[in-house]
Amino acid sequence: MDRTLVGYVRALRAAGADASIAESIDAARAVAVVGYQDRQALKDALGVVLAKSEPEKAIHHRLFDQYFGLPDLPPPPPDQANAADRAAASDPSSPADAGQGADATPSPADAASAIGQLLALAAGGDGPGQATPLAAALARAAQAAGVDEIRFQTQIGVFTRRLLDQLGTAPLDERLRALLLDPATAGSAEVQAELHQLQAARERLRRAARAVVEQRFELYGRPATEAFMQDVVTHRALGRLSPPDMERMKRVVARMAKRLAVRHSRRRRIKLQGQLDFRRTLRSGAGQDSVPFKLHFKHRRRDKPRFVAICDVSGSVAAHVRFLLLFLYALHGTVADLRSFAFSNQLKDVGPMLENLPFDEAFAQVLREAGGGSTDYGQALVDLQDEHWDCIDRRTTVLILGDGRSNNADPRLDILAELADRAKRVLWLCPEPRGRWGSGDSCMLQYQPFCTQVSHCASAADLERAIDEALAAY
């Protein structure tokens, strides 16, 4: 498999389109069938083999032009590619050696020839899309300098420097320094001309190198940074999410919900019809002279998780509400049988909104309908009992999201006790740390004994763990 293709698969992965090893092997086979000549066919073929969903197709579409548009990657036929490989292996060492030689014992001939090469490279032009000697040299040097490892924007300077070193600019720098520091040559017009020429070439090389590093950053670094930021956001306290974090959180939560779905979806397999279990029928018939007297049917138990989520959307949890609802929203796409309620002092069924509207609209509508009042957990429980009691049975997991701060109203522990009796499990996810439970108007400590599990959920990662455990109970 050639390097060009491996690089492309890497770039795809960095951009978030996961391509497995099997798929990259397929890609190599596809390239062998389609060839590199027809760019459009190559793009279509790689899209079919490597990008397996609509978002991935979009990534591929953008990345393909970016990657194969690079000046240094004119798709070479295999034998030339090998030649380039060999060149890449030997090349970076020779100019670097020449550079060191110039440092230790100035060997004028070597240095002069190295400088001459660089000047020739710099003069060769570096127009984008052109396969110039400079582009090829930069590509080799980039390979040797490990520019593809770039992760953050702040590293661009460092990698540019490293790239230039690999290019072998040391003799050029040496010569420049010598010319600038030598007072004897200051007046000579000839030396000034050389100085100008060298400086211009140096600047040109630096710009070209920087352009390459920036391009690689766009390919490999930016997506990696984004992945890193998403990781940060997952573990950040929910109360402290900034608006850009929230945008990121949407993606994180969607992924989380999908992960949960994949992990737990097998459990709600439904067997609709009975099917004759022939072997069992025969075996049990053996006692009656193998007359199939009693028929046996294959059965699989119908087992599906049922969830009732009750979410506090009042002012006291304002900082968390957006996230909690976002999570409920994602969960609606995951769990088949989920009822969602939101309350501040009155309980509202918000399932239809979360299911049918885009998140931002659903969020606004939920707050309009259920938010705004002062919290009253007791009243919410009363409403639940009066209107929606029948959706809770012994298979139901009740998920309560809230801080348990009830403004000194009657917490109605009796209803929660009855609820705990009736449901399979009651999980309480509280955004407040354990130490604050029971302080002020918090009823957490009173509610706690009735719940199967009470967890402190400070971040998205906590929440995923709690839900995962809840689903695993089935």
Added chain:
Amino acid sequence: MNRDLPTPPGFASIDAVTAALSGAGYIASRQVATALYLAHHLRKPVLIEGPAGVGKTELAVSAARALGYALIRLQCYEGLDDSRALYEWQYGKQLLYTQVLKEKIGQLIDQADSLPEAFARLTGFKDLFFSRDFLQPRPLLQAMEQAGGSVLLIDEVDKSEEAFEALLLEVLADYQITIPEIGTIRAQVPPLVILTSNNTRELGDAIKRRCLHLHIGFPEPAFEQQVLRARVPGIDEALLRQLVNFVQALRHENIRKPPSVAESLDWARTLLLLHAPSLDATLVNDTLNVLLKRESDIQAVLPRIELLTREALAPAPVGGAR
């Protein structure tokens, strides 16, 4: 994996695929042709996703026609299981067989003098109970058994359950089916497998990894005109352009179920039947139910019909596309 097979002329190159498909009445975009071409040469199934009515199923049907292969179709639905998709034992016949066996077994053992001899005869007796004679092949097994090559269409795979996907993996990866009682049945000629999905649920990674993935979306205006021209012969060019402009604009409206290629085909046929010379607001009003299948969508679009029709009639294609 690669069995020696002559490549049918329709698969000699990407352009040949396009030509073969257009011969079967299917106008294929470059992506579609490339996907089919690769599917044949890499021996991989193609998973096609996209909105309803853009010609996913039609592609499989046309491919079968273009190649002269048999089309074997498996329609997926919730509750589909191995006995409907792979194979089933013919229980009735098996029951009868046990009855026959019971009568004959007496004769078989009668002549035996001792118990060991009777037992030896019994074990030497060929057991037909689980054999090919009692096997009822279902679509997947049928496709494996086609000697002349086949196109296997697994339609709307997203409608089935996750468990069914696992069932497909062996078929998709190795073109073989393992029947515990008999053994592994391998396809003589690997079928061209086409799976379609409307994306009502996300398919598992395992299945996606084994397939080539093709997304067919709503077509570009020029392409849609080409499809309509091929499918509705005799339609006036000017009307065709207006019609496509209108449908394209309609897809940008805020509606639940935007009209697909299937709908624009129906509409084109309707207009041809009505001998409509060109679009006008009343005509659109009367025939809108061909394009939009939801009452709420029709209500949402009604007030804007005048404007949309005017835009569609504008001669410059740029105005219509927006």
